[in-house]
Amino acid sequence: MSGLGFLWLILTDALWSAMAALGFAVLFNVPVRTLWGCAMCGATGHAVRTLLMEAGLGIELATLAGATVVGFLGGVFARQWRTPTTTFTVSGAIPMVPGVFAYETMIGLLTIADTSQPVNYDLVAEVIVSAVKTALILGAIAFGIAAPGLLFRRRRAEGGE
Amino acid sequence: MTDAARRADQNANAPLTREALADVIDLALWAGQLLLQHGAEAERVEETLHYMATGLGCEWIDVLVSPNVILVTTSSGVEFRTKVRRVPTLGVDMTRVSAVNRLSRRVVAGELDRATVRAELERISNLKPHYNRWLVVLVVGMACAAFSRLFGADWPAFAVTWLAASAAMFVRQELARREFNPLLVILATAFVAGVFASTAGLPGLSATPRLALAASVLLLVPGVPLINAAEDLIKGYLVIGIVRGMVGILISLCIALGLLLAMRLTGAWL
Numbered sequence: 262m263s264g265l266g267f268l269w270l271i272l273t274d275a276l277w278s279a280m281a282a283l284g285f286a287v288l289f290n291v292p293v294r295t296l297w298g299c300a301m302c303g304a305t306g307h308a309v310r311t312l313l314m315e316a317g318l319g320i321e322l323a324t325l326a327g328a329t330v331v332g333f334l335g336g337v338f339a340r341q342w343r344t345p346t347t348t349f350t351v352s353g354a355i356p357m358v359p360g361v362f363a364y365e366t367m368i369g370l371l372t373i374a375d376t377s378q379p380v381n382y383d384l385v386a387e388v389i390v391s392a393v394k395t396a397l398i399l400g401a402i403a404f405g406i407a408a409p410g411l412l413f414r415r416r417r418a419e420g421g422e
Numbered sequence: 423m424t425d426a427a428r429r430a431d432q433n434a435n436a437p438l439t440r441e442a443l444a445d446v447i448d449l450a451l452w453a454g455q456l457l458l459q460h461g462a463e464a465e466r467v468e469e470t471l472h473y474m475a476t477g478l479g480c481e482w483i484d485v486l487v488s489p490n491v492i493l494v495t496t497s498s499g500v501e502f503r504t505k506v507r508r509v510p511t512l513g514v515d516m517t518r519v520s521a522v523n524r525l526s527r528r529v530v531a532g533e534l535d536r537a538t539v540r541a542e543l544e545r546i547s548n549l550k551p552h553y554n555r556w557l558v559v560l561v562v563g564m565a566c567a568a569f570s571r572l573f574g575a576d577w578p579a580f581a582v583t584w585l586a587a588s589a590a591m592f593v594r595q596e597l598a599r600r601e602f603n604p605l606l607v608i609l610a611t612a613f614v615a616g617v618f619a620s621t622a623g624l625p626g627l628s629a630t631p632r633l634a635l636a637a638s639v640l641l642l643v644p645g646v647p648l649i650n651a652a653e654d655l656i657k658g659y660l661v662i663g664i665v666r667g668m669v670g671i672l673i674s675l676c677i678a679l680g681l682l683l684a685m686r687l688t689g690a691w692l
Contacts, residue, residue, distance in 0.1 A: 277568040284565020285645070287553050289461070291516040307572070344520045345466065351516075355565075355645050361573050363643075364636035367678035403652025411656065 278307035278356035286352040298338040302353025306331035321397045328405020336409045350406040359398040366391040437499025447496045450474040451507045452543050454492045456522050461514035463650045464659035470526040477529035489665035514646045521546045562641050563588030570637035578628035586618030586638035608676040615639045616684025642677050644670040
């Protein structure tokens with residue numbers, strides 16, 4: 262791919278991710294002043310993921326990296342706007358949600374369950390792959406956005422101060 | 423409250439009276455309820471309760487955050503009090519979570535007394551949503567349409583997704599307002615999204631109708647329960663994590679069922 266085409270790919274990717282994050286930020290009723298930060302988190306996280314996938318990394322690891330960026334960026338914004346990190350991380354992680362994999366798992370399962378057709382074993386394999394991808398990507402999102410807290414705030418809530 | 427009483431309140435060395443403890447536990451529970459109801463993770467709920475109670479003069483507070491119950495014991499000197507509060511889950515509202523979080527930081531900094539905290543909690547409880555419902559319909563539709571582009575859909579599928587997701591969001595608002603069972607609302611909403619999105623499969627309209635269907639139900643995706651579930655599990659709040667995960671799975675199943683009904687009805691089996 263040409264350099265310009267690549268740049269275009271990343272830019273459009275960031276733009277659509279920002280729109281997706283923005284929509285969900287509105288749905289979650291985030292404070293108006295934080296909308297920009299939510300869109301930024303969404304765009305940056307997903308663009309990082311796309312960049313790494315273009316570089317040949319698998320979608321799970323790329324998601325982990327993207328979500329970690331969202332986690333750290335969310336932490337920075339949270340201090341700047343004095344708002345819980347969750348505001349930014351949840352909206353920012355939304356564009357990475359494995360919607361198509363989840364959809365293919367569901368529809369595949371329902372197709373398999375249709376007993377009027379003989380069982381299609383290729384489809385069974387595809388459904389398993391989609392289900393595992395869905396679970397791994399969700400896990401990667403969760404670990405990624407929790408990463409700053411896990412790495413830099415090691416203390417326990419119980420016991421004395 | 424007199425100045426002397428206020429000083430006594432905030433002086434960590436003077437134990438609180440039974441009445442003061444009851445007041446503190448009430449305020450702390452109220453704050454915790456607002457957080458748990460509107461989508462905060464378990465650690466934040468627990469942390470905020472600690473800030474509130476110690477900031478208002480308790481020596482210590484023990485908290486048990488369950489999926490729909492908060493149980494706390496506050497202690498000061500030899501006195502202690504315990505209270506349980508049922509917490510029905512409401513929709514995600516980051517503005518309220520954010521407001522309670524700020525309040526707890528001001529409390530722990532010793533800026534506020536109990537009466538002010540009560541007034542602030544009252545104000546936060548009565549906050550109106552920032553965004554007009556029609557704006558939400560429009561923007562959520564846009565978000566799902568943006569998703570369809572991320573998945574690689576063509577422009578007709580993009581337009582159909584926007585329409586379908588907006589229609590679904592409107593139905594969701596209407597059903598939620600009438601207080602139907604939350605899972606039933608999800609199922610009906612997915613059905614509406616599926617019926618509208620199926621039009622992308624009409625001959626000559628879109629080459630990627632499958633992606634329109636997948637994207638138009640994304641407004642229902644249980645992102646907050648699932649992400650909170652994972653975060654709670656990682657941080658050791660196992661019970662609440664498992665329950666939230668289960669809620670996420672149930673929501674996903676209802677989305678699938680609603681879509682299935684729509685696809686059977688419209689004959690789109692993609």
